[in-house]
Amino acid sequence: MSELTLAGAITDALATALDKDQRVLVIGEDVGQTGGVFRITDGLLGRFGDQRVIDTPVAESGIVGAAFGMAVAGLRPVAEIQFMGFSYPAYDQILSHVARIRNRSQHRFTAPLVIRMPCGGGFGAAEHHSESTEVIYAHLPGLKVVIPATPYDAKGLLLAAIDSPDPVIFLEPIRLYRLVREEVPEGYYTVEIGKARIESEGTDVSLITWGAMTHEVREAVGVLAGHGISAEMIDLRTLRPLDEDTIIESVQKTGRAVVVQEAPKTAGFGAEIAALIGERALYSLRAPVERVAGWDTTIPLKKAEHRYMPTTESIVAAARRAMEA
Amino acid sequence: MRNILDREGRLVGEAPIDIDTTRRLYRAMVEARAYDKKGTTLQRQGRLATYAPLLGQEAAQVGSAAALHPNDWMVATYRDAAAMWMQGYPWEVLFLSRSGDERGGRPPVHVDVLPPSITVGAHMIHAVGIAWAEKLQGTSRIAITYFGDGATSEGDFHEAMNFAGVFKTPTVFLCQNNGYAISMPRERQTASATIAQKADAYGMAGEQVDGNDLFAVYAATKEAADRARAGDGATLIEAVTYRIGPHTTNDDPGRYRDPEEERAAHDRDPVERVRRYLENEGAWDSDWEETVQAKAATTIERAVELAESLGSPSPADIYGAVYEEMSPDLRRQLEGIES
Numbered sequence: 001m002s003e004l005t006l007a008g009a010i011t012d013a014l015a016t017a018l019d020k021d022q023r024v025l026v027i028g029e030d031v032g033q034t035g036g037v038f039r040i041t042d043g044l045l046g047r048f049g050d051q052r053v054i055d056t057p058v059a060e061s062g063i064v065g066a067a068f069g070m071a072v073a074g075l076r077p078v079a080e081i082q083f084m085g086f087s088y089p090a091y092d093q094i095l096s097h098v099a100r101i102r103n104r105s106q107h108r109f110t111a112p113l114v115i116r117m118p119c120g121g122g123f124g125a126a127e128h129h130s131e132s133t134e135v136i137y138a139h140l141p142g143l144k145v146v147i148p149a150t151p152y153d154a155k156g157l158l159l160a161a162i163d164s165p166d167p168v169i170f171l172e173p174i175r176l177y178r179l180v181r182e183e184v185p186e187g188y189y190t191v192e193i194g195k196a197r198i199e200s201e202g203t204d205v206s207l208i209t210w211g212a213m214t215h216e217v218r219e220a221v222g223v224l225a226g227h228g229i230s231a232e233m234i235d236l237r238t239l240r241p242l243d244e245d246t247i248i249e250s251v252q253k254t255g256r257a258v259v260v261q262e263a264p265k266t267a268g269f270g271a272e273i274a275a276l277i278g279e280r281a282l283y284s285l286r287a288p289v290e291r292v293a294g295w296d297t298t299i300p301l302k303k304a305e306h307r308y309m310p311t312t313e314s315i316v317a318a319a320r321r322a323m324e325a
Numbered sequence: 326m327r328n329i330l331d332r333e334g335r336l337v338g339e340a341p342i343d344i345d346t347t348r349r350l351y352r353a354m355v356e357a358r359a360y361d362k363k364g365t366t367l368q369r370q371g372r373l374a375t376y377a378p379l380l381g382q383e384a385a386q387v388g389s390a391a392a393l394h395p396n397d398w399m400v401a402t403y404r405d406a407a408a409m410w411m412q413g414y415p416w417e418v419l420f421l422s423r424s425g426d427e428r429g430g431r432p433p434v435h436v437d438v439l440p441p442s443i444t445v446g447a448h449m450i451h452a453v454g455i456a457w458a459e460k461l462q463g464t465s466r467i468a469i470t471y472f473g474d475g476a477t478s479e480g481d482f483h484e485a486m487n488f489a490g491v492f493k494t495p496t497v498f499l500c501q502n503n504g505y506a507i508s509m510p511r512e513r514q515t516a517s518a519t520i521a522q523k524a525d526a527y528g529m530a531g532e533q534v535d536g537n538d539l540f541a542v543y544a545a546t547k548e549a550a551d552r553a554r555a556g557d558g559a560t561l562i563e564a565v566t567y568r569i570g571p572h573t574t575n576d577d578p579g580r581y582r583d584p585e586e587e588r589a590a591h592d593r594d595p596v597e598r599v600r601r602y603l604e605n606e607g608a609w610d611s612d613w614e615e616t617v618q619a620k621a622a623t624t625i626e627r628a629v630e631l632a633e634s635l636g637s638p639s640p641a642d643i644y645g646a647v648y649e650e651m652s653p654d655l656r657r658q659l660e661g662i663e664s
Contacts, residue, residue, distance in 0.1 A: 069456075075458045102646050103643070107646055165649040
């Protein structure tokens with residue numbers, strides 16, 4: 001065991017995978033010599049060489065398209081996109097080819113690649129560096145969409161993603177990269193894709209979230225406990241395929257649900273959760289489903305960014321509204 | 326522009342293949358044309374979805390594919406059935422594909438020909454990644470990608486060519502410049518004098534060949550494939566041909582080009598050119614032609630029967646091919662549909 005940050009756990013997972021499986025390679029802009037803009041691939045070039053840790057031209061569509069071809073031909077590429085907001089030039093490759101080749105060829109060809117991208121805001125970066133557009137990936141049949149919130153999950157989920165026979169979008173909440181350290185096992189282990197994690201059990205209200213918002217939701221659980229409210233916190237970990245049963249069982253128990261997302265509210269992934277609860281647990285509800293989300297605006301730049309972000313207070317307020325309904 | 330066989334079927338250079346091989350490739354072109362005519366007919370009868378004819382491009386496709394090894398990869402488009410078939414993609418699977426059936430995207434095991442890309446241009450980089458993977462794994466397999474003059478306007482063309490140049494991937498870029506992207510003439514795609522010259526910008530070899538000349542296409546592709554296998558990187562071949570038919574069965578070329586131009590194109594017919602050559606060489610007579618035509622017709626009829634015997638895919642086929650294992654949410658949806 002060693003104490004690792006979420007960023008360190010991802011580096012550890014990549015090194016473990018590169019070591020374990022000759023088919024694995026890392027490909028992206030600046031992933032070699034500089035170790036990536038967030039230093040996630042730091043040290044991998046020296047250890048595994050430039051045939052397995054590959055610096056590319058600045059071309060996201062090219063990176064994903066080439067990695068797709070490599071995966072079709074039997075390798076296990078892990079492509080890095082520097083920021084989620086830079087992933088859209090590759091969106092056509094992801095939507096039209098990565099997600100669809102299994103369907104198009106009825107299993108004859110597959111694309112088992114991982115596309116890693118840092119996501120989310122809260123650190124005052126330039127435009128396009130703070131995106132939470134997970135829903136545009138979660139919408140696509142054929143993709144798995146994973147977003148870890150702890151160092152342990154980050155390593156286990158990334159190793160599971162690399163082993164996955166299907167393509168995985170692996171979202172890395174930038175705000176959590178170096179926020180906490182946690183004991184992470186050495187060597188190989190996996191965390192199952194498609195399984196949510198109940199971080200803390202409760203009986204009054206289900207707080208459902210993913211990614212960086214787990215930080216605020218965790219704080220809200222503590223604040224609510226001080227008000228005598230027992231909140232259950234669910235970290236989805238995987239958005240697609242969604243662990244519907246864990247959500248539904250929790251809501252059937254508590255009768256209340258607050259969905260928390262950093263992304264803008266309208267047509268966000270939280271809407272999918274709310275609809276799911278409506279479909280499968282409506283008669284268990286004692287209050288309307290609350291959504292706590294970013295504004296329906298582009299995420300503001302540095303000066304106003306903090307006004308946009310959901311806060312511990314806004315989550316607590318939503319949970320209390322649900323209790324009082 | 327490289328030319329070996331002139332319009333009259335006379336050699337103006339050295340034949341890259343012997344007479345027996347030429348006869349075999351002539352048969353292949355005749356069969357491709359029979360497939361193509363059948364495709365248009367079946368679409369008119371409502372038995373296929375939209376069909377994109379390859380009429381006039383037989384030499385570009387058959388000649389290039391003939392220069393490959395049987396296990397080389399191919400990443401082509403909706404108009405490249407003849408090339409795909411040459412590399413092992415069966416006619417019946419191609420018909421299945423054109424009839425609007427996902428199972429048409431599934432060639433037999435060991436045929437590493439991807440189902441055709443329908444959107445224009447995004448697939449070229451796949452042939453770069455595939456070839457790169459083969460290079461990294463130390464095999465001698467290469468990848469060829471087919472695309473049209475229109476695809477060279479897409480940004481993806483640049484990224485594919487650029488990656489192939491930087492990483493010297495064993496990729497052959499085979500552009501069939503057939504004169505039109507739906508209604509847009511070649512002049513609307515690029516101000517470059519040739520498409521082949523774009524290779525210079527990417528640090529790779531490039532050559533323009535007469536795409537209606539079986540020998541020129543074969544020779545250029547063979548050289549490009551040899552170069553790729555030798556570790557000398559990618560090549561861009563511009564095969565100048567002509568799309569005699571419409572873009573697809575939904576298109577009406579009368580709206581944008583002079584019918585006289587289409588009639589003139591028949592003088593450059595790639596199949597007739599090889600026939601004349603074989604006749605000049607004493608390797609063709611009308612009896613043999615009758616046999617070749619009859620065999621092609623029978624083969625294509627049988628392929629249609631096979632394709633049409635398969636019915637429609639089931640919801641379980643569609644749901645079952647989203648992931649390797651069906652996820653619980655999809656299983657729940659499918660159960661709802663089937664109950």
